[in-house]
Amino acid sequence: MIKTLIPPPGPPRRLALAQLVCRTGDGAYYICAALFFTRIAGLSPVQMGLGLTVAWSLALVASVPLGHVADRKGPRGTAVVLFVGAGLAVSSYLFVSSFTAFLVSACVYAVCQRGGSAAQQALLAGLTPKDQVTRVRAHVQAGYNAGLAVGAGLGGIALLFDRREAYYAVFVVNALAFLVAALVLGRLPAVAPQAAQAPQAPQAAPDAASGSAGASSVFKDRPYIVLSVLNTMLLLHIPLVDIALPLWISKHTVAPTWLLSLMFMLNTVAVVLFQVRISKGVTGLESASRYVFLGSVLLAVGCVVFAFTGSSESVWVAGGLLLIAVAVQAVGEMMQAAGSWELSFGLAPEGKHGQYQAFFGNGTTVAEMIGPLALTGLIVYWGAPGWILLGGLFVAAAAALRPVVRWGARLRAAESAPARVTTPGGSATT
Incomplete structure (x- = not known):
């Protein structure tokens, strides 16, 4: 069991270590941030909520351009620079005493954290x-x-002391x-940046049903856009x-809170112990769609069980x-995650x-932005029928995803096929 939890030596182990370290800090931050900003920095809950909403909205907009920078300049250097920027932004929270200063720091932190994560995935x-x-x-x-679990423990210790110095230590x-x-x-091997795209010879126009073969931007890749939207629904x-x-x-x-x-x-x-084992069953796009x-x-089954908890009078x-x-x-989450990773990279x-x-990856940010309002209305105010509807939404989105994956696979196959060029004489060459 222990051996399966340790990543293979080399880049996989360093990537996992970087994530473990980074999220340990984030876990402590998430536990203490709200109390620090409202009780120590002197912000009102409304100011804090508004600032974080603006910051993560900006990160949502900036993430794809920063991902493009990682492709063109190299993901390793981009990730290093953005993670350093995120660290400096977090340290600046120690000096926040106004809403304006908080907004600037929060925006820098959110953009660097989100962009750095995208560059890390490209790496x-x-x-x-x-x-x-x-x-x-x-x-x-x-x-x-x-990392989140360890960080949450550290944040909990800071909450026990509940002093300015303890919150400072967390940041x-x-x-x-x-x-x-x-x-x-920074100690990982460098990945060659994407070369500037050279002009391509004329070739047959792609079938409109295939999407947009040879798309120069993710915003022109219709199958991938639909895939990302459906995955965002699952990330609720x-x-x-x-x-x-x-x-x-x-x-x-x-039940007790x-x-x-x-x-x-x-x-x-469960995720720490079994995510790697469950992911072994994903070997390609077909198995990923099935997962x-x-x-x-x-x-959805979990949602149905949750719905019945409200009708029981026994603790x-x-x-x-x-x-x-x-x-x-938890099992469903691990299977869904393993399949979605394969699809996001494979397509x-x-x-x-x-x-x-x-x-x-913006799907996670969108789900966290719209999820609280949507889920509160759906579940808290509607009750058991809301749980059932949410479960149906999960199944419907996953069912719609399978033909989208086949659509995207045809697009990638069309791009990798040798281009057929028609010469002036009418003959076709490759």
């Missing part, structure tokens, strides 16, 4: 053989969850974590645990059903992983 794609990308990505994700740890992660990534399971469930448990069930901590730990530990669908069915029954639901959804053209991974 992974450039250093990993295609048939190993999903497995390595699983190791990186396990490091992500382990220093987060800043240092970004700098150490940048150092680890992310804000489910930290936004919808606390309100659901407190308002609609007789402290059970949330156990549920969060169950989800996190996404089966994972989404499990997410033990409600608590047991909640734990069963979160366990089922992206070579040399453009920076902008493509940035665009695909």
